[in-house]
Amino acid sequence: MIGFEELNLQPGTRLQLMRHRGRTPVQYLSTFIGMERNEYLLLRLPKAQGTFLTFYDGEKVTVRVFSGVMISSFDASVIQTIHHPLNCLCISFPHAIQVKKIRREMRIKVDIEGRLGLQDRTILPVKLTNISATGCQILVDRDIGKVDGQVVLNFNIAQLHDDETSAMTLEAKVRNVVPAGLSGGASFLAGLEFVALESNVQLLVRHYVYECLVDRRQNLV
Template sequence: MIRFDDIKLQVGTRLQIMLKRGPRQVIYYTTLIGYVSGEYLLIKIPFENGLSVQTQARERVTLRVFSGMNVFTFVCNVEAVFLSPRFYMHLTFPDQIQATALRKTIRAKVDLPVQLTGKQWAGTITDISLDGAHITADSALGEPEAKISLSFTFQIKPTNQEVRIETNATIRSVRELPALKKDAPARFSHGVLFDDIDPTNRVMLQNMVYESLLGLKPELD
């Protein structure tokens, strides 16, 4: 059985919190303030549109956290809610934790503008995983195994936090796409492998990919 201490969460870890609102669950994001093993958790109250999300004592909440290549899910009860100026919740300590492997091969369908660094070129990411993406463009970016630098931006719901990722990548494949119309200009599809996304942005990318599994389409710039 997985214990909470086995996850090795740090203060400031980003958590996904699910609150039941009528017949549906609403998903927000929050931050771990701290915990005492076997006793309680402290987390920030999430905000939406500048206002704290309403929660109350004895409410049952589900939390998810990304750690390494796993998603851990557990249920807590709200013991107390503290508003201005701190805005945090006191939760019961979880006694059961479910772990789900987040495979690197899971891909999220997106429509995400991408810029090739240092060049007047733009394309579209059509799907993305933790390790790479498929990019469609009007011209070929290069030959397979060529190195490129690219950047893209997206927003994480519900806070609309903007995440900008800049990374080097390796082209793994290039193919010309069939023309949608007669005499239409050629378009090319590329499979690229990310080389060096920093740990913080990697967590944000994990969030976006996982949101797609939950059926929550992230906002794209």
């Protein structure tokens, strides 16, 4: 357990907000706005299908914050849903934060179209076949160069409880390239490691991975 001050939560930090109305908690993406110490926290209201959600006064919610390979979480109760003019959620101030270390990043199978920029400025169409918060595997129809080469990967990920998608542009390092062994022509599987990843971007990817595990029962790789 740690105190809230040790969490060092900054305005604008992306976080997971979990609602507990059914058998399975539903996860949403939110943003920390601010707080009145020992009184309340203000979070951005999450959306579902393009509409801001409404929470009941007194409703239990769980907040998760990801930092590197650590998950910090705490339970709180809703004080008030404020739609106008801020679209924010006021929740009780937490005094005890649970911290859990993730042994390894979870990686899930995906089928996401993307574009890969090579060092010679060539742009290649690729398909992401699995992803975690620290890297991914792509399928590409030609060799993309040497191990440790720098590339730029562009793709979109959907927010599963919303109509919005997030456009991702990530710098990555090639970790391995092997023949895919597929029929219909030469193709390669390349393992990429994301580099210089901002914490908010990493949270978006990690949130997507967790949502897929819960909602789509994706198989871990």
